[in-house]
Structure formats: C-alpha cells, structure tokens
Amino acid sequence: MSVFFLLKEGIVGLKRARLAAVITIVSICLSLSLFGSFTLVGYNLQDVFNRFYKKIRLEVFLDSSLGLDQLEKLKKKIHQNPEVEAVEYISSQAALQEFQKTFGQDLSSVLKSNPLPASFRVVLRPKYTAPERIEDLANRIRRLPGVQEVLYQKEIVRFLHKYLGLGIAILLIFAFLILVVITILIFNTIRLTIHSRMNIIEIMQLVGATNLFIKSPYIIEGMLQGLLGSLLAVGILALFVSFIRDVFYHGIQVPPHLYPFLLILGTLLGLLGSYISVNKYLKY
C-alpha cells in the first residue's frame, strides 16, 4: 500500500470538501480557543489567589516579659507546625519604626514608653490555605505560653477561599463541558464530511480496497483538520495573551504546556472523530 497515495488522498480530500473541511477546522479552532481561554483564566485566577495567600501573615503578639531563651523556644514551637513556612521576629522597637513608616507619625513624641508589643510574623505555606486550617493554627499558637494574641485578616481569607475557589471550580466545569461539546462537534462535522463522500467509500469497497486503505485518508484528513484547527487556536490564544499583557494585566501567565497540549488534543480529537465516523460507514 502506497503511503504517498494515502497522504495525497487525505490532502486532496481536504481540497475537495473544502467547505466541510473549513467548517471542521473553524469549529475545532473556536472550541479549542474557548477551552484554552477558560484554562488560561482559571490558571491566572489560581495564580492571583496564590499570590494573595502568600501575603497572609499571622501576627503573634508576645508578652513583654519573655526572655531571649523563651523567645527562641517559642519561635521553634511555632515553626514546628506544618502550616508554617517561616517565623520572623519583630521587636517592639521594630514595630514602632514600622508604625511610624506606615502612618508617618512619631508615637514617641506623644507617648513616653513604646506601647507596641514584640511579635512574631508567621508566613504560611501556600498548601494550607483553608480558613479552618488557618484558624486552627491560630488557636494552637494562642494556647502557647507567652502569646498574648494572634491576629490575621480572617475576612479576606474567608472571602478568597469562598469566591475564588468557587470561580475556579465553575471555570473547570465549563472547560470540561466545552471539551465534551468539542468532541461531539468534531465527531459530527467529520461525520458530515464522510457522509458527503459516501459514494467514494462505496466505490472503494466495490473495487476491493481494504478497510485500512479506505479509512486512512479520512483519518489523515481528520488529523490534519484537528492539527490545523488547534494551530489556529494556539495562534489566537497567543495573540489574546499578548494583547491582555500589553493592555490590561501585565502579570498574565500561560499555563506550562498549554499550547502543546491543545495541539495534541486537537490532533487526537480529529483522528478519533474521523476514525469513529468512518467506522460507522464501513460495513465490513
């Protein structure tokens, strides 16, 4: 069997059923672009989400009576919690300076002694971001001797967790639905293409072409359509990303391997779609 003839028939097939091929390519391109942009948005939301979380700190205010040894021990104890990434000591002096920096007011001119307690600033690992987990950690630290109070931005943690998490879940569901729709769409358009060429398949069967020989051009054609459609989709997404980066949001990130993934997905869908459709029309 000549591979050259098969490849030629595949390409000629694309040319012959130009309209059907264009429709297939465009629908693959549109659905993959849509799928890609949903993935893109989801990924960047997650990224923003993570960046917010990285800024969340627990402020652990300490008894002023603690000695250096005790401070050191306490720091170690806090650090032992699995949720804790780092613990930074802020002396009451440093806290005062920070206050002055932030508010531009010199407290020492109003008050004789420094009212700000020393504290530990606890940085969290991004893995443990559920509000209950953070609250639990805060309670555990609160119970340690020498700790006066633990504060953090509870409301923001709650908000982020609730809405951004929900948003990402919705996006993922949509992306999945789009994937299902693309699959059905591709199967159907390729089935239409093949249906429009029933006579050629019939003749091939009549003159004794083998099954594989009849299928191959359609499968090659389907793959080419999938590849072209996904290439277009990747082009559109790349343009979209660079536009967003230039105009709206500088920090936009492309998930690693998104483009190759889309190319492989499109090609595979084209291949599978044509394979299944052509099988439907072959009697033996």
Added chain:
Amino acid sequence: MIELFNVSVQENKRLILNQVSLRINKGEFVYLIGKTGAGKTTLLRLIYLDLYPSQGNIIVENYSSATIKRRQIPYLRRKVGVVFQDFKLLPDRNVYENVAFALRVIGASRREIKSRVLSVLTQVGLNHKRYHLPHTLSGGEKQRVAIARALVNEPFILLADEPTGNLDPEASRDILELLEDINRSGTAVCMATHNYELIKLIPHRTILLDNGEIRREFSPAEVQQLKVIE
C-alpha cells in the same frame, strides 16, 4: 465459478430470496430477469458479498459465504467486477482517473496502472476521451467507463445490475455488445435486466426470478419466446 445452495435472504421479516440454488460456470453469460422487487439485485449483491444470506451458502471461487472473514471480502471483490444502472462514477475525476482508481486502491504500481487502464479503455472504446470528466459524457459512455473500471482488475465475472436501465435503445445495444465482447474474451457475465427485447438480440441462458424464487430457466433458444410479464 459461482454456486448458490438453497440461499434465502430475509430483511425486516420479509423474504427477499427464497431457497435459491444456482450455478454460474466459468466464462458463462447469464441473464437474470424478473419484475422490480423479484430479487435480482439481492442475488447480485450476494455474489459480491455486499449481503450475507440468512440461510444457505454461496461459493465464489475459493470463498464461501459461510467461512469468509470480513477482511477477506476486499480480495473477493477484486475478482468480481460490478456495474450499476447509475454508473457510480466519481464526478470530480476524469475517465482515466475513475478507472485507475480501482487499481490505485489496491496498491498497483504506477506503470501497471497506466498500461492496464489504457488497455481497458481501448477495449471499451473510450481511449480518446480519457481526460474527459464524467458529466461531459453520454449515458452510454459513462457506462463504458464503469465497465472499464470493473474490468481493470481482470475479474473472472462481471456483474451488471440493470446496466442499460438509464440508456436509450441504441446505447443499450452497444453496451450489450460490449458485454458480449467481454464474455467472448473469457470473462463470465451475469446481467440483471427487465428489458426482454434487448436479451433477444443476444440470447443466453436466462433465469426468471419471481417473488424471490427462481420461476424458470430459459435456454438461449427459448429466450425468443419470452413475453413481457410485467
């Protein structure tokens, strides 16, 4: 050699062929006649295994409908040429390509394709129109292309299902003469038709099908007595 043993075909609870036994010998010319719906087309489809019998067995050369594997069917089809009333040509390919198609899809070499296509086009008298597209040809010429495509694989039998159904009397006669020529060169021909006047021109063994059964067989001499029964 083709042999049918007590073949029945049932489709949607309707009996299309009922206990048909028939033998077509090497190099024979056989007419299948009968009304529309008598089972002529079904009988032909059985021979190229486009259809399996519900009962009975069909032997085509070395293949048997009872034991043939699906992947062997293409190889059987290469030994059986088929033409139809509606020609079934590929409208976007010229005469040469339509005929060559039958060889390309079985992986023949380019040189072989060229020599065999040109020779078979000469045989059907269409060499001079080999670059024409089907829509520029007359009905008779289209059928010649279809016959050339069926012959290019050098089958041992040519099945023709109402090959003159769409043709005027003169073109019909030409096609019949072509089939006769083909038969003389050693290929068996089995032609389904309901044009009784036509078969009287070149009489052969004739089988009358009625309601899915073989009603009667006529020898070439008896063919002249055939009356239109439709």
